[in-house]
Amino acid sequence: YSIVLGLVIGLITAFLRLSDSYSGRLLATVYLELVRNTPLLIQLFVFYFVLGPIFEIDRFWVAVLCISFFEGSFAAEIIRGGILSVPKGQVEAGASLGLSRASTYRYITLPQALPIILPPLAGILVNLIKHSAIVSVIAVFDLTTSGLDIISETFMAFEIWITVAAMYLVITISLSIVISRFERYMKRSTLAG
Template sequence: MLTRKSPLIDIAQLIAFVGVLVWLILAGAQAMEYNWQWYRVDRYIYRIIDGEFIPGPLLRGLGVTIEITFYSMIITLVISLATALLRLSGSVSGRLVATVYLEAIRNTPLLIQLFLFYFVLAPIIGIDRFWAGVLCLAFFEGSFGAEIIRAGLQSVPRGQYEAADAIGLTRRDRLRFIILPQAIPLILPPMTGLVISLIKHSAILSVIAVAELTTQGLDLISETFMAFEIWFTVGAIYLVITVSLSLLVSWIEHRAAIGR
């Protein structure tokens, strides 16, 4: 017979793990004779001068990260839906194009794709590094979003397709009025999870000097030599955003389960 473990044991284990982690960090910093300067960190997040709120470099970088995520997610949704529909279409050429795109994107490193977008594609179509990064992230995440949408569309019972055909709906109206409304509750939670992945992957744009959160952190470290403080702060900012979105995903999944 299984006995339920006390939550106090889990709490104690968590406290012990955090304690050991903090001890290792402090011991490592002491061995390096590192001089902690936490009192300087707040000015790099924000300042209040004469009653006016002045965002610091990290807060400005966070704004760029959110902007990158917003534009990338919109393009990702378009790419994902188009690719999923091509995968499910009766066109051989359409399925071939979608398959080649998925295999090429999902089987090559994101960093290589970023360099191709920045050094090859961007000069050809005349876009700056910001939009080169946005497009690269959108195409990368779109390859995963396409499979999420395809699975959601295929989860709708076949009888719904047949019923739409029976009442004479066109393929577009069938998708718009019958299939998508039933698939969206299933697609939304993993697509929200894709936003979390997009936020984390946006850090790679630091290699092409897009002024997002990680880039601002690198610049501050080079100026202040406060490596530990800045990286812990940057990591905490990412953690707050991603954990908040994870809680949102859990809430959406709970609501979707209730609505079924």
């Protein structure tokens, strides 16, 4: 859930940063500076101990929201950078053809920005998976919590932590391979088109 939500938050924030609206740019900038310049653990505690009780959110969803907001802030800047890397003449050409701003983004800007965005976005997704281990501090069931439970029963800390690390490694490397293949597919389809 955090991957999808983080990407949606990142996309919306990137569009707000690029918008003509002063309040939209200000809101996005405040969000980015607040989230990127505070530790994830502190944010998790704020979400869990403050926002969770106020809005009656289950701790699993608190963790999903917190990690999504955290990773979405980094994704926003990657997406914004990718959009800004598209030559301005391309955007102007879309406007001269009578395309709306949304259509220009959809048909001209984003398809050209996607190959630029994917490699750093892959790093964000891998970080999201690694950062999910921190949710164990609010007793959300994850690999780290499972490891702690097994260690408390078996007292085999070294073996369990090596196994947990190996499992995270398998997950993140698998994700990296999938994204790498998708990047190659995008390059082939861009060259063929």
